[in-house]
Amino acid sequence: MKVTETRLRGCFIIEPQLFKDERGYFFESFNEARFNERMGISTHFVQDNQSFSTRGVIRGLHAQTGDFAQAKLVRVLQGEVLDVAVDARPGSPTFGQHVAVTLSAANQLQFFIPRGFLHGFSVLSNTAVFFYKCDNYYNKASETGVVYNDPGLNINWQVDADKAGISPKDAELPFFNDVFK
Numbered sequence: 001m002k003v004t005e006t007r008l009r010g011c012f013i014i015e016p017q018l019f020k021d022e023r024g025y026f027f028e029s030f031n032e033a034r035f036n037e038r039m040g041i042s043t044h045f046v047q048d049n050q051s052f053s054t055r056g057v058i059r060g061l062h063a064q065t066g067d068f069a070q071a072k073l074v075r076v077l078q079g080e081v082l083d084v085a086v087d088a089r090p091g092s093p094t095f096g097q098h099v100a101v102t103l104s105a106a107n108q109l110q111f112f113i114p115r116g117f118l119h120g121f122s123v124l125s126n127t128a129v130f131f132y133k134c135d136n137y138y139n140k141a142s143e144t145g146v147v148y149n150d151p152g153l154n155i156n157w158q159v160d161a162d163k164a165g166i167s168p169k170d171a172e173l174p175f176f177n178d179v180f181k
């Protein structure tokens with residue numbers, strides 16, 4: 001597996017090692033010991049999530065706070081998405097900055113997003129099945145978020161923002177500067 005740290009410290013792109021033969025392919029999609037060793041962390045994932053979305057949908061930007069903060073290991077089982085992590089760690093030299101990574105069933109890339117980040121994705125294919133591991137349980141009361149089109153974040157979601165599929169909850173999320181002062 002190839003691990004590349006992005007310009008946001010602690011955010012890694014992971015390319016698994018594929019074993020291909022006449023039947024198809026095999027790869028270890030997650031190996032806790034190797035994952036922690038290569039990332040230099042000690043994350044223990046406790047919840048897996050899966051969502052299905054159609055082209056143009058944007059989910060995010062989301063995080064959980066406090067005792068329920070979550071690191072996420074995300075990937076795409078079908079289709080293609082633009083995955084976005086926003087650094088919301090107070091005092092971080094890249095506070096308020098984001099990275100965007102194209103994840104697809106074809107490239108098999110995984111993206112590790114540590115605690116302290118907002119996360120979201122847009123769907124670039126007709127449909128997408130998105131799968132992710134979380135190192136903390138869902139806790140509704142701990143949810144926070146920032147609106148996807150916050151001009152201060154200036155994220156190019158690569159979908160038609162006017163026609164983007166946004167949940168009513170996500171459309172009403174506040175701006176980054178109002179949440180993270």
Ligand SMILES: Cc1cn([C@H]2C[C@H](O)[C@@H](COP(=O)(O)OP(=O)(O)O[C@H]3O[C@@H](C)C(=O)[C@@H](O)[C@H]3O)O2)c(=O)[nH]c1=O
Nearest residue numbers: 049051059060061062063119120121137138139167169
């Ligand atoms: C996230 C989550 C939602 N739910 C429920 C709550 C709600 O009724 C329904 C749909 O929830 P949402 O609209 O929040 O789903 P969604 O917008 O897909 O939320 C997800 O977005 C991506 C970008 C993330 O990073 C995730 O952490 C999560 O926040 O599922 C759970 O039961 N467990 C969970 O872990």
